[in-house]
Amino acid sequence: MELLHINCLGKPLRLEGSMAGWQQLFWGDDLVSVIPASADYQGQRMHEFTLSVQPQVDHEQAANQLADSPIPAMQPQSITIRLEIDLQWQPFLLKYQLLQNDNLLTQGQRDTKDIERQIPVKPVEAKRQFSLIGLASLGLKLFKSAKVIKVVLAGASVAAYSWLFSFQFALALIACLVFHEYGHIRAMKYFGMKTKGIYLIPFMGGLALSDEKINTRWQDVVISIMGPTFGLFMSIAALFAYWFTGNIFFAGLATFNALLNLFNLLPILPLDGGHILKSISFSMNSMLGLVACIAGAAIGVFISYTLGLALLGFLLLIGSLEIMFEWKTRHQSHLLPLDRYGQLFSAVWYLLTVGALVGIIWYFAGTGDDMLGLPLKILQS
Structure with missing residues (x-):
């Protein structure tokens, strides 16, 4: 990731590095200093390189020289540039001094905060993985200049869900999807990112798109979890509406919306839960962190099976294993990791959201209505 970008003698001086310990210093497009990867990945470091510059000619003095007196050749001068840094990763703090010949x-x-706001000079290319969601996102980018595509996709979604269920339920489902994606949009705007709006994809849900890249794991967590959090708020609002009116429509809206957002929190990429738990586990830089991650996943699977939520426990196990197998690659990411407080806060936020959604599903399953009990039966299947 890009740690520092400042001006040096008329050219940009850019420092890149990762928690693997390696650092690379670029002056313009030239690589001028390298520190290889090592177990000692933070603390004081020094980058030094030498430039050979041609001294400027004093034109007034040259004009005073006699015509037959040749101007002596100017010898190149050496300039030593030294960048001294003191780097701390968690919480991130980089102190630096740039010196020229001392x-x-x-x-x-x-x-x-500086890392969150920066726009890297060399944009980070996301790892391309084949997925239907990725293909849909690529297709939408081709039509991003045509706003009418949003209306067309929304209409297609309403028609598709009306064909499967009913027109009224289709509208309610669209409202759930839009409110969920609006949570992602609000988080993006909080970090100052430009958004392109919400796109509804028939049979696949929705997408909240932005052209800008994130720079930190904290941004990834907040943007990912705000969708399910807004979905939880909607289910709670529908729950209160059901208590005040007794209308079964609000009960169905609350429980099926809770199920939709709960599945989004499964630790499977590219779902929101996959991004959240990946950011938490990949920010743990010690073996103790990996052990804690494994223990947390095991407890989650045990609780799921104890409560009879077989499907939820199985998907939790598969998703956790996927993230753990990728744990060794965490240092290759350009994203700034979470500090200890961020890891704990993100885990608590995630668990409370999951627990609240499961609680809503469990509550309506206890009403005795077969339709309202369907989401719980899905989790138990």
Whole structure:
């Protein structure tokens, strides 16, 4: 990831690095200093390189020279540039000094907020994986200039869900999807990201799109979990509406919306839950963190099977194993990891959201209505 980007003698000086310990310093497009990967991945480091520059000619002095007196050749001068840094990853803090021949040029420091706001000079290319959602996203980008595509896709979604269920239920489902995606949009805007709106994909749900890349795991967690959080708010609102009116429609809306958002929180990529748990586990830099991640996943699977939620437990197990198998690649990411507080806060937020959604499904299953009990039966299947 890009740690620092400052000006040095008329060219950008860019420092890139990762928690694997390696660092690369670029002056313009030239690689001028490298620190290889090592177990000692933070603390004080020094990058140094030498430039050979041609001294400027004093034109007034040259004009005063006699015509038959040749101007002596100017010898190139060597300039030593030294970048001294003190790097701390969790919480992130980078202090730096830039010196020219031991003379201080500039100094400063950067924290997590600076990383969140930066736009990398070399955009990070996301790893391409084959998926229907990825193909749908690519197709939408081709039509991003045509706003009418949103209306067409929304109409197609209403028609598709009306064909499967009913027109009224289709509208309710569309409302759930839009409110869920609006949560993602609000989070993106909170981080100052430009958004392109919400796209509804028949039989696949919705997408909240942005052209901008995230720089930190915290951004990934907040953007991912805000969709299910907004979905939880909608289910709670429908639950209160059911208590005040007794209308079974609000009960169905609350429980099926809870089921939809609960599946989005499964730790399977590219679902929201996969991004959340991947950000938490990949921010743990020690073996103790991996053990804690494995223990948490095992407890979640045990609780799911104890409560009779066989399908939920099985998908939780598969998703957790997928993330754990990729744990060794965490240092290759360009995203700034969560600090200890961020890891704990994200885990608690995730667990409370999952628990609340399961609680809503369980509550309506206890009413004795076969239709309202269907989401719980799906989780138990």
